[in-house]
Amino acid sequence: MRTQSIPARPGALPRYPIPWRPMARVTWLQQRGSLITAAVLFAGCALLIIVSGLGAYAKLSPCLASGRGSCDLNSLHAQTTELTFVTIALLVIPVLAGMFIGAPLLAREIESGSFRFAWTQGTGRTRWVVTKMVLLGGAGAAAAGVLGLLADWYAGPFEATGLASHWLAGQFNVTVLTLPAWTLCSLAAGAFVGLFIGRVVAAMAATAAFAGGLLALDLMRLHDRFLGIAPGVTQSSPSGTGLGALNTFAWPGGIPGPLGSWLVNGWYTGPDGQRLSSAAVSSLVTKLDTSKSPVALGDPAKWLTLRHDAYWISYQAADRFWYFQAAEAAILLAVTMMFAIGIVKLVNRRA
């Protein structure tokens, strides 16, 4: 009979340092295909933004010097279309990251059975999955952050001339804070779905449906409701605005409102300070539109004041923008954390 000496097991199992560098190498070996593709995509997007941005700055420089009123808006159509295109491209990036990096991350291991190799190595399955998520998430967030910064720079002249606003749903979701948050959320959702389903293609489709659906829901519904939380209220001029939900931004020489603010709602009040009914508003607006009084034409707000009526708006002040950015990023990161915790729990339960 052969004999074997087994090292005595310590009473309390030792704590090992987290193997970041070795796991970075492991992550690179296993994910390099999707990482290289992502890097190419990132470089392409960055180049697109820089080229478009330089063109926009050149084209919009006269407007920047003298204001939007002196610009030929028709000649800027190509630039605003390009801004819309770039914004949409940036919005799609988190969804693609979730589909092509997040979803296959664990689904491929489950589908091929290689998790039985990975989870029985010395690293341990919890460290394996946590370090992978942190490394890939960190790289994804950093890349998205750079693209967000470039997007902010690119949109600068459009905002300065009132052609666009970072309050608008598209631009709001591609800033230096929200784009990395969306990317992390989509990556985590993809990894969770992949682990849960255990099939790569199905996980990619489910991730696209979830991340794309959530983004679409935000752009079409949630964004305006989100910006309607606890607005400020001020009296304003009714010129160019409307009644009820406004969901637009104030810009000099155009829609009146506090500079750089997001307008939430507009309504009229009568001499008794109560909101006017629709019929009363309709009558009032008709009178304003048909009045030939110089006051009505020059300063509608003053015209209303003289009648003891008033037009009010609720709005988000310009200085609240980053609070809302931080709040949305925090919500997305909370969702990301929930997925991450779910992944660690599922990895430990899966057997």
Added chain:
Amino acid sequence: MSVIETSGLGKQYRDIWALRDCTMAIPAGRIVALVGPNGAGKTTLLHLTVGLARATTGSVTVLGGAPAGSLWALERIAFVAQDVPLYGYLSVAEMLDLAANMNRRFDRRRSESRLSELGIALGHKVGKLSGGQRAQLALTIAFSRHPDLLVLDEPLSGLDPLARHDFMASLMIAVAEDGLSVVFSSHVISELERVADYLVLLSGGRVQVMGEISELVAGHATLSGPPVDAGRIAERFAVVQSQRAGRQAQLLVRTGNGQGALPEGWDSAEVTLEELVLAYLREPSACALPGPALVGLPSPKGTTA
């Protein structure tokens, strides 16, 4: 010291028990053959041992008491899963790189030297290797981790006879060099006999036979003689399996320390491991377990050793 110790271990998948009431202690320094029919619970037991599955009931500890699946245990147990799941899109060198970065005790030089001896080029894609080469690569990675316990789940399945022979030869050489403990499951009983010195036979999710192979073989015999005396034989020995053909009865019995004098006309023959295993597989209610406790069988025909 036990390399694997279980107590009342059970694993349930939905409403099916893959393993239940499994209590055993496998001593260190053995090459343990884990055999049993399909669905006997072999893979489940191995997965519980390496931390890939969690017990529904009972407990399993490894290498002298470490919880299965703990980091301490994972560093010291190498596992080669059924079908050898490796990363087919990596080259052999990258696969070694991957393993080296996931195991602090990994010996890169040893793995490269072994693969060179086996004629497996480092530049080849793992997915392009033959089944035998993949198995050898997995075994090389496992050995290069310098494990105290090597766990192999059906390592011979899917291999042709030559690849099977080469694999077992590699296993024997490495075991001789390192003196590690090995637990491996297999259907190929003839291959086990050459290399294993300890047997665990699972059936229906329970341990049916366990012990040193030499003692098990020495403690059993095939007795043949006139059927009229078969009853007397059965009174003296635990009969594992009986067969009657015309005027001849053949009983595979558990003789224990000795069989003494047999009735006239009865002969005794040694059993092979394969005969012994097949006899117990055909009689799931029989058992042969180390004393003092019977493990997991409600009405055993056999006795404890």
